[in-house]
Amino acid sequence: MKTTVSRRTFIKGGLAGTVVATVLPEKKSQAATFEGYPDGMGVLVDLTRCVGCRSCEAACNEEQKLPQPDKPFDDFSVFDEIHHGQKRRTDETRYTVVNRYDVPGLDHPLFRKIQCNHCQEPACLTSCFVNAYTKTPEGAVIYNPNVCVGCRTCMIACPFNIPTFKYSSAFNPRIMKCIFCYDTRLKEGRPPACVEACPQEALTFGKRNKLLEIGRQRIRETPDKYEDHIYGEHEVGGTAWMYLSSVPFDQVGFDTHVPKEPILNYVKDFLGIVPMVLTVWPALFAGFHLLATRKDWLKNKNEDTHEEE
Amino acid sequence: MRTRKKMLQATLAIAIGGILLWPEPGRTMEAADAPETVEINSLARLYSGVDFNHAMHTEIASCVQCHHHTTGGEVTDPNCIRCHAKSGEADTVSCKECHSSDRFSKDDLSKRDNPALYHIDKPGLKGAYHLNCVTCHQKTGGPTGCQDCHTMTEAGEKMFQTGQHAPSETTGGEHSGH
Structure with a gap:
């Protein structure tokens, strides 16, 4: 049987990824201090x-x-x-x-x-x-x-x-x-x-x-x-x-x-999260979904194999 | 007494020095020296030039009102007095000698970058004419419509899309304005 990622490890990884993605944009974008072209x-x-x-x-x-x-x-x-x-x-x-x-x-x-x-x-x-x-x-x-x-x-x-x-x-x-x-x-x-x-x-x-x-x-x-x-x-x-x-x-x-x-200053924090939401969240929640339905899937699979036998 | 003599000498020196250093009263132009009419047409393109009745205007306004300090008259604007209280008659009184006709050109703008320059805000020639004339006309009830002073040329009618270039009734129509 191939090794699968345990639910706990997966959630840990997902959360860590989210945190990293949230922290990384902290490096201020240039726009924050831009005072116009001289x-x-x-x-x-x-x-x-x-x-x-x-x-x-x-x-x-x-x-x-x-x-x-x-x-x-x-x-x-x-x-x-x-x-x-x-x-x-x-x-x-x-x-x-x-x-x-x-x-x-x-x-x-x-x-x-x-x-x-x-x-x-x-x-x-x-x-x-x-x-x-x-x-x-x-x-x-x-x-x-x-x-x-x-x-x-x-x-x-x-x-x-x-x-x-x-x-x-x-x-x-x-x-x-x-x-x-x-x-x-x-x-x-x-x-x-x-x-x-x-x-x-x-x-x-x-x-x-x-x-x-x-x-x-x-x-x-x-x-x-x-x-x-x-x-x-x-x-x-x-x-x-x-x-x-x-x-x-x-x-x-x-x-x-x-x-x-x-106006940018009012939306910058929000816009900074968008890439993270678009990249990390889909993987994270797809993982949640797969893990949550894994038992059913295994059960169905087992039933299928039994029927075949 | 020695001290009295010294004092007298000093007083005399100050008096003579004062007379020598006393600024020569600036020469002042007379309105009568001015031309009867001035043709203002160096910028004429969209509007024809203006035959400016100078003689008439000297009767209703003083020289300094339009010519600032250049005619040597008494300057009253507190901002101008700071430097021009006794600057006397200038070499020229013509508007275009000081107000550039190429205002906002690269050359004009770079000249104004000089940090020692006070007159960073001196209007160009067209601005100088209109600011001088229109501002006074508004206050005194003089003519203020564009064509009250100069008629529109054909080039003007083209740009303003009026007269023979006016929008026709058929193509115009009510504009919604969104």
Whole structure:
């Protein structure tokens, strides 16, 4: 009779394997201390400067060869549009959108441009199980449609609701989002099309570290003009696109409840267990099952042999 | 007395030194020296240039409001006073001499990496024009619409997809917006 592993040894081994697998990922992944690429570029958006001319939207449409809009880019009636109770948002036809905010007590409206904020540690990237997303050393979060399976987890993961799905091509899945003009401009060190188009220099392009200096200088030298906060400096672990505002950020549509650390940190511990669960557990529980049913199996086998005799 | 003599000498020395070192009052430009109109068109592409009525603007604004410290006028911005209180008239008062037209180019960005540079946030030429003009127009009730100052060119109509490049009724349609 061939030697079989005793039940006790098997369970011991299985448990030991589980413990080892749980302990091993303790070696911190690099992501835990990643503070962004040192020379990563970014854009500082100054809401006090934006006049809502929509030049950035027009330039983006042209640069990214997006479909023709419903209304011309010099039509300002779009600021009154409400879809499903919300102001305009990015979708498969537009990577950036400017919205108007009428802030109580302010004699003029404020405008806020939205696009991908190009997080230092992007949640879309973390959530994507086919690695369709890449954070480039230049600062852009880019997307590879060739590997995308269209699961749309990134759309759920993004704290800013930026990635959108191209529903018009569901069989050739494609996420549509701002890529910081990576292919055509950023890669060569040039600013994205929206920045170049902005007449008011409401968009300042530069190294992220330098933009923080500029932002702090503006706040320090004209403290009456600005909220003492750079949105995106720490939000979700820091973003490449950051904002200055003259009014509290929640009054101009910003989510001020996003965490100050990367979304990844909230799921890392859990995600670390997943490989262990997927590899060790099936073997362990299959073993339990086989051991538990071994007696029956032996009994059946014996009965079979008796019958044959 | 020796001490009194010394004191007199010292006082005299300080007085003479003071006069010699007294900063020469910076020369100041006169509004009357300025041109009647300035054609602002070096960046014109999507919009035509602006025929800026300089004479009219000198009547409603002081030189320093637009030209900062360069015309030698009295600087009032507390941030500028720190260095430019007595810097006098500059060699040039033209916007484009200080505000680069290639803002955000590699060259422009690397120049701003200089750790000794204070003006890390100096707007480019296009930004300087618009921030100067629009900000004041908003405050004083001047024209603020894009085409109030410069008409859109054909290239502009193409980019903004308006005018002859406007979306037609048939292809437009209601956008769902998801």
